Amino acid sequence: MTTETQQIDAQQIDRADLVEYLLRLGDNSMILGQRLCEWCGHGPVLEEDIALSNVALDLIGQARLIYTHAGEVEGKGQTEDDIAFLRDVFDWKNVHLVEQPNGDFADTMARQFMIDCYNVELFSALTKSTDDQLAAIAAKTLKEVTYHRRHSGEWVIRLGDGTDESHRRIQAAFDRHWIFVEELFESDDLDARITAAGIGPDPKSLRPAWDSMMDRVLSEATLTRPTADFPRSGGRKGEHSEYLGYILADMQFMQRAYPGMDW
Amino acid sequence: MPVVSLDQQRKFPTEAAIWRLLEEVPDPEVPVLTILDLGVVRSVAVAENGAIRIGVTPTYSGCPATAAINMAIRDRLLQAGHDTVTIDTILAPAWTxxxxxxxxxxxxxxxxxxxxxxxxxxxxxxxxxxxxxxxxxxxxxxxxxxxxxxxxxxxxxxxxxxxxxxxxxxxxxxxxx
Incomplete structure (x- = not known):
């Protein structure tokens, strides 16, 4: 997708900073979208197979818009495809949560609800970005992720308040993924500059609303809020689990095998 | 009303004429709707040199029909003899x-x-x-x-x-x- 009348305003920020920040945003959507695609043809029921593919499509669409914008801000002629297909593991800035394996349906729904709640708060704040194009992308994205949260949230409650087996599985899924929560709200020097320029929120500021939504739904689902003794970190700096390499190997195969291939 | 030859009309279409052509472009996924019914065409402008700019907003970020809609717009305008067409993707305000x-x-x-x-x-x-x-x-x-x-x-x-x-x-x- 091209935005032919794209204008990059003179931001009170270094272009490289803005590109880096956009990659952090886009990479989360891209990797989670790619993960969810693995469910296509394997969903527990047809409706959920379709639902997960729909969510994946939205996420990949969001990543495309963000990558296109990043390429234009950078000004070196990189397209969305270059950014998605020609970077190796250490260049990816997504958080650990989105690269975790799908596991069973409960694992996927716990992971999804955690990131959906995060995305609703994040993109809600980004609608006020001083970067007009990012604000426009955020307004569009917000409608979609709000709908995703409704879907994953209903499943968390249904599984938690369902049978003994579904309750056990969704609780285990939240327990397993809780070590990835802290990373969502970490901030570093780049965040400080982004926040100062009014481009994006301080990640820490998203935490209270996320906590309160999580508590409300976990409680309705009769689930216990987990604790994590050894939280993971580093994804936004390019430090990843081994899972990411496999995702990229799959996703980037065509472009690596046939460099310059176009649709 | 000034007399305008057919050639000139082809070369310099009015914006109203472009809107009428777009009225004939079906939505690729729900063909019973036109793209105007769907509300995705946000603007039409014809420059003094006859170049046409059309602003289109996507329904969903990942909607695969977006590319098909843009292609269908180009096809319809090309059939009518208009080959200088630029399509801008308009994100704000978001489609509803x-x-x-x-x-x-x-x-x-x-x-x-x-x-x-x-x-x-x-x-x-x-x-x-x-x-x-x-x-x-x-x-x-x-x-x-x-x-x-x-x-x-x-x-x-x-x-x-x-x-x-x-x-x-x-x-x-x-x-x-």
Whole structure:
């Protein structure tokens, strides 16, 4: 997708900073979208197979818009495809949560609800970005992720308040993924500059609303809020689990095998 | 009215003429609707040199029809002899089902797809709604109000799946966003 009348305003920020920040945003959507695609043809029921593919499509669409914008801000002629297909593991800035394996349906729904709640708060704040194009992308994205949260949230409650087996599985899924929560709200020097320029929120500021939504739904689902003794970190700096390499190997195969291939 | 030769008309179309051509472009996924019914065409401009610019907004970020819509616009204009066409993707303000025309809603219903109920900008449609009550979606086949949601998602990004508990027919609902 091209935005032919794209204008990059003179931001009170270094272009490289803005590109880096956009990659952090886009990479989360891209990797989670790619993960969810693995469910296509394997969903527990047809409706959920379709639902997960729909969510994946939205996420990949969001990543495309963000990558296109990043390429234009950078000004070196990189397209969305270059950014998605020609970077190796250490260049990816997504958080650990989105690269975790799908596991069973409960694992996927716990992971999804955690990131959906995060995305609703994040993109809600980004609608006020001083970067007009990012604000426009955020307004569009917000409608979609709000709908995703409704879907994953209903499943968390249904599984938690369902049978003994579904309750056990969704609780285990939240327990397993809780070590990835802290990373969502970490901030570093780049965040400080982004926040100062009014481009994006301080990640820490998203935490209270996320906590309160999580508590409300976990409680309705009769689930216990987990604790994590050894939280993971580093994804936004390019430090990843081994899972990411496999995702990229799959996703980037065509472009690596046939460099310059176009649709 | 000044006399304009056919050649000149071809070379310098009026904006109204372009809108009329766009009226003939069907939505690739819901062919009963035109792209104007869908509300995705946001602007048409014809420059002094005859170059045409069309602003199109995507329905969903990942909607695969976006590229097909742009291609269909180019095709239709090319058929009419207009080959200098630029299509701008307009993201703000974000597309909403509130932009589907009344005529479009009627066509959807006749086609067997329940049109969006209420307005996206209306009460309870904001981001605060997590488990808000679903709207009553009338069955497009028999008109019954006794329907139930089967899934939040359907065959395309813009639709959810429902069924009627009276006539027992399944149907799709155009999600209100």
């Amino acid at each position: 089902t509130d932009w589907i025309s009344e005529d479009g809603k009627r066509k959807l219903r006749d086609y067997g797809i329940a049109p969006p109920v209420g307005t996206a900008a209306g009460e309870g449609a904001g981001r605060g709604t997590l488990f808000g009550a679903d709207p009553d979606v009338p069955c497009p086949h028999c008109g019954s109000a006794h329907t139930e949601k089967v899934s939040e998602f359907g065959s395309t990004a813009c639709k959810a799946q429902y069924r009627c508990t009276d006539c027992l027919e399944p149907f799709e609902y155009f999600k209100c966003i």
